[in-house]
Amino acid sequence: MHHTIASRAGIVGPAPAGRTRGITGAVYGAVRGTTRLVGHAADALFGALPHGGEADHRSPRREATIAALNGVWGDHLAETANPLALPMRLRSEGRALALNAASLAALPRPPHGRRLLVLVHGLCMNDLQWQRKGHDHGCWLARELGYTPLYLHYNTGRHVSQNGRDLAALLERLVAGWPVPVDELVLLGHSMGGLIARSACHAATQSDQAWLSSLKALVFLGTPHHGAALERGGRLVDALFGFSPYAAPIGRVGTSRSAGITDLRFGNLQDADWQGRERRDQRHDDRQPTPLPTGVPAYALAGTLARTLPERAPRLRDRLIGDGLVSPASALGDHDDPALALALPAAHRRVLTDCSHWDLLDRPEAAAQLCDWLR
Template sequence: MTLSRPTSTQLALLRHLRPTDLRAAVQLATEATTGVIGIAEGVHQSVRERIGLPAGRLPDRAGGLTGQIYQGIRGVTGFVGHGLDGALATLLPLVDEPALHPAPSPAREAVIAALNGVLGDRLQASGNPLTQAMELRYQGERLPLDRAPQLRECLGGATPHLLVLVHGLCMNDAQWHRGGHDHGAWLASRLGCTPVYLRYNSGLHISVNGRELARQLEALAAQWPVPLQTITLLGHSMGGLVARAACFEAQVAGLRWPARLRHLVFLGTPHHGAPLERTGHGIDVLLAASPFSAPFGRLGQLRSAGITDLRHGHVREADWQGRDRFRSADDHREPLPLPEGVACFTAAGTLAPQRSVLAERLLGDGLVPLRSALGQHDDPRRRLVFARDSQRTFYRTGHLDLLSSQTVAEQMVQWLAPVPPPADD
């Protein structure tokens, strides 16, 4: 079958939408419908229990004829969803040619990043086409880590200093460019480093992304086209936790790239968690308090593993493994200090206009508390120890403003600039 080249109108549409998006939408719609059916049945069964009618095989499932009706509806939904998914999987390759797709629009990329941040673990588990795979990117293109000749060609002009930028929750690599400024380009022009940007599914567990980042950095460092002397990791928000997870996973696996890691920079990183996720957990608890509202708790439990990791700042697999992430409110983390032998810096934003005890306790950058971003904790074992001149608070600066602040950029240049050798007498 010969495919005709898309028209200009079709190309414009393909920048925002792909034919495979139809299959992705069908999968999401099927899951959403099944979820709504489950909520309705849960409420129905709560009422039945109040009048003494038995439950079905599961506590939140209705029994008797009512349960059979719900089971039938659920079965039809699954049958139709799987049928459509199978048909689309067969037909789409016949009418779609990925090689003819234009570069995706920034709007499409941003929507996919946000969707992965909220539902990324579910997207991956269901094989949804919208799942974002982890990529290291240079000058807007994915680096082919599995093809050494092409990788070296892509990295023409690389310097001995590798800068890896790791974005935050619901974001992607393109969003380092904000307000006409890009920290990667700025640092490259001032320090001569080569900026490589990570793109990843921020809805997965932070430890999972950290392990994969550690593996990809090992492959990149081994094939760097010039002798690699320095690696700097720069993480914004969740990205700082992913960077810490990568350092930990690399140490456990005995990888080589950490030997070249010289700097670790955090911008608004919730080292000890963020209050928005704790609020989400509080809503889960409130909904569970009543048998009539408990089924609606499933809506809150749609949020991804990446989001729930932000409740306390989970970095390692042991922080969450074996626990119900929607029920455990306690902080189970084992203390994990900053990596030894690495110069670590942290930049914290606050909406407060000036320093004050109240502002430092109550105000942060709008998403991350000031103390969390600075690594401070009431438990001395959990504190992250940054040197006095390796931490700075930026006033009147919101969470996303840390990405576009010229003052933040200049501070990073001061932190990362090579120390000049002592002058001869």
């Protein structure tokens, strides 16, 4: 930016090539060298710390901070083998589960324990955050319907299709290692978590995995099946920053957001939805159709900040903003293209009014609706 100003570049157009020289160039070089040394020292320190185990039970604040970091830059953390990159695992009460028969047999389970509920959190979140205002859908459904709740913990900055493939493999191990035959498996996804669940079903179908035969229901809470307006707006902001050579360096900070976030532009589920191009270049909804698994009922709960549901077409504000992040149309799977629309029956979809994206995690009406659907 200093070089652009010194070069007296125009207000619009490409930035002049190169960096400042002389004294200012030496100062910036020293800053870069210092931060590089600090970065190497931090890498060495993090590498020396124990990680991957559960001996040091982490605080909710630390868990939330690392989850947010992974949501924003998780793909970079994973590609550089950074110890802060979260591995995918199933957890119970915040502790990782070893997916073998002996460890799984030691879990506290309802009688018989043949009904499994796997909860998949959303972007920048973690499994502990299913607990909100004293309520946890997993514990509620365990008490009301006898499910055994297990919570997925994963790096939300990776591509949805990568996480979906890993979840499918994890569920294959879970069902195979469960101490008793699994009569019923339910996947409950909040926000991005619903996309991960759908992607896992697609991966399991492609590789003919056995766990899919145990899947009895898919439940989505505020899932952006057809993307979120906020990420599409982010692409436009990136483009606007690119018009001016003075703003371009600032714009590069925004374009560093993770693959998981850019997948939310249109709701990418497959590798084919993003491979073969720079992921930030997806300008149109050109996804491959990813149908729901055959014979598995699916349910969608959406929220809207509006206090009442409109009798006719919703206002533009409500269509765009919805629950603050996801529009009702996207959360319910509606789409103009029949190949992309989920076409859920009316009894399998509901919109809660005066409800934010996170209110879906603790609203009494949401919990009651889950019970009605799964009962």
